[in-house]
Amino acid sequence: AQSVAQPEDQVNVAEGNPLTVKCTYSVSGNPYLFWYVQYPNRGLQFLLKYITGDNLVKGSYGFEAEFNKSQTSFHLKKPSALVSDSALYFCAVRDKNYGQNFVFGPGTRLSVLP
Amino acid sequence: EAGVTQFPSHSVIEKGQTVTLRCDPISGHDNLYWYRRVMGKEIKFLLHFVKESKQDESGMPNNRFLAERTGGTYSTLKVQPAELEDSGVYFCASSQKLAGVTDTQYFGPGTRLTVL
Numbered sequence: 001a002q003s004v005a006q007p008e009d010q011v012n013v014a015e016g017n018p019l020t021v022k023c024t025y026s027v028s029g030n031p032y033l034f035w036y037v038q039y040p041n042r043g044l045q046f047l048l049k050y051i052t053g054d055n056l057v058k059g060s061y062g063f064e065a066e067f068n069k070s071q072t073s074f075h076l077k078k079p080s081a082l083v084s085d086s087a088l089y090f091c092a093v094r095d096k097n098y099g100q101n102f103v104f105g106p107g108t109r110l111s112v113l114p
Numbered sequence: 115e116a117g118v119t120q121f122p123s124h125s126v127i128e129k130g131q132t133v134t135l136r137c138d139p140i141s142g143h144d145n146l147y148w149y150r151r152v153m154g155k156e157i158k159f160l161l162h163f164v165k166e167s168k169q170d171e172s173g174m175p176n177n178r179f180l181a182e183r184t185g186g187t188y189s190t191l192k193v194q195p196a197e198l199e200d201s202g203v204y205f206c207a208s209s210q211k212l213a214g215v216t217d218t219q220y221f222g223p224g225t226r227l228t229v230l
Contacts, residue, residue, distance in 0.1 A: 004156075032215050032216055034218070036221070041223075042223055043117075043118070043120075043205065043221045043222050043223035043224055044157075044205065044207075044221035045221070046218050046219075046220065046221075049216075049218060051216045090157065092157075094215045094216075095215070096214070096215040099162070099169075099170050099172075099215075100145070100147075100162060100169075100170070100209075100214065100215055100217070101147060101159035101162055101170060101173065102149070102157075102159060102219065103156075103159070104149075104156050104157040104158075105156065106155060106156050107154075107156075107157075
């Protein structure tokens with residue numbers, strides 16, 4: 001069975017500092033990994049995805065994520081955090097053995113402090 | 115291009131009543147998905163339509179939930195009768211015709227359902 005873990009419920013970071021939101025996954029086949037962000041009173045917005053190829057994936061709003069197969073991780077990163085990055089972040093995985101639906105992690109709330 | 119829209123944004127009903135949620139996918143997207151997030155937990159898959167056909171409904175919790183997508187355009191999700199544990203946020207997502215496991219799903223803003 002597939003599963004996704006986001007070990008931190010809450011991440012606090014000062015504006016201008018680098019941020020990392022952690023994600024680990026478990027699938028039986030090749031993972032297809034996604035990050036989504038939910039701003040207050042908004043729907044989930046797609047940030048980036050890893051399908052194949054380069055382990056470092058660049059996405060929207062200056063975010064990037066690194067796929068690490070040996071550690072089964074897909075951590076989200078940004079070199080310099082903005083207050084406007086404060087939101088709820090979801091990691092999600094798909095595995096073609098289990099259809100097209102996502103398995104989501106529980107979410108991590110990121111607070112960027114001015 | 116309009117995104118995925120959902121109606122209503124909020125719904126408050128009493129236990130035993132019926133509620134119908136609506137989702138309008140992005141125009142031209144054949145794939146439509148329903149998910150829900152209950153009590154701040156993980157977002158869970160409910161079902162997947164390809165056009166008007168149910169491709170996968172393995173996530174539907176019980177027979178109180180009925181999803182339809184007549185004509186392959188908008189979809190409705192009816193809960194009848196609603197129970198307290200049905201409270202949560204219901205998300206709809208859509209993706210393009212050639213969708214596979216690598217395709218990006220685009221999500222709507224969600225409907226927050228509260229059952230009292």
